[in-house]
Amino acid sequence: MGRGTQSLARVAVVVRAGAAPLWWLGVLATGIGLLLPGLTGRRIGVLAGAALFLVTAGAVALARRRRYTHLAGSATRAGRHDVLQDRRVTLRVVRRPRRWWLLLAFLAAVASSFAVPAAGGAVLAGAGAGLWLKAVWLGRRERTEETLLWMRTDRLAEGAVGKPVRGFCTTGIAAGDAAPGGARRRS
Incomplete structure (x- = not known):
């Protein structure tokens, strides 16, 4: 990466940005799905949803780990002159363009409950849990190495490890307003 002034966003915050919306929309879609009997029945839907939750959470948590x-x-x-972006700003910048995809995924999860109750919502919640697990993994890595990972903000559109991302930057563990793993820093 070339030297000069650039704006940087925390990698763990970018990963964690999708976790909460996916989790809560998945829980809501699962709750709505439990109200519907569906074609397969509630019992089969809940069992299938539990299995899909575990598979999705594991797949999302392990996806692209080698690239990270x-x-x-x-x-x-x-x-020295790089600008570190606030956690709230990064969350807003990452979540805003994806809100319509989240709405469509929520509607698809609720619609799938007419066939298999609660399974679509469990997939959404599993994706959110997987992103949270990946952020926890990144936070553990940041703590052990005592460095925080940052990426250029002009590459946020493709995600934390998309094709345009050619490298990360590091700072000390006390930089920025987010703790290792992307959570809010406690005072």
């Missing part, structure tokens, strides 16, 4: 490790291993030190 590679980019973190080749990270460069952030420059």
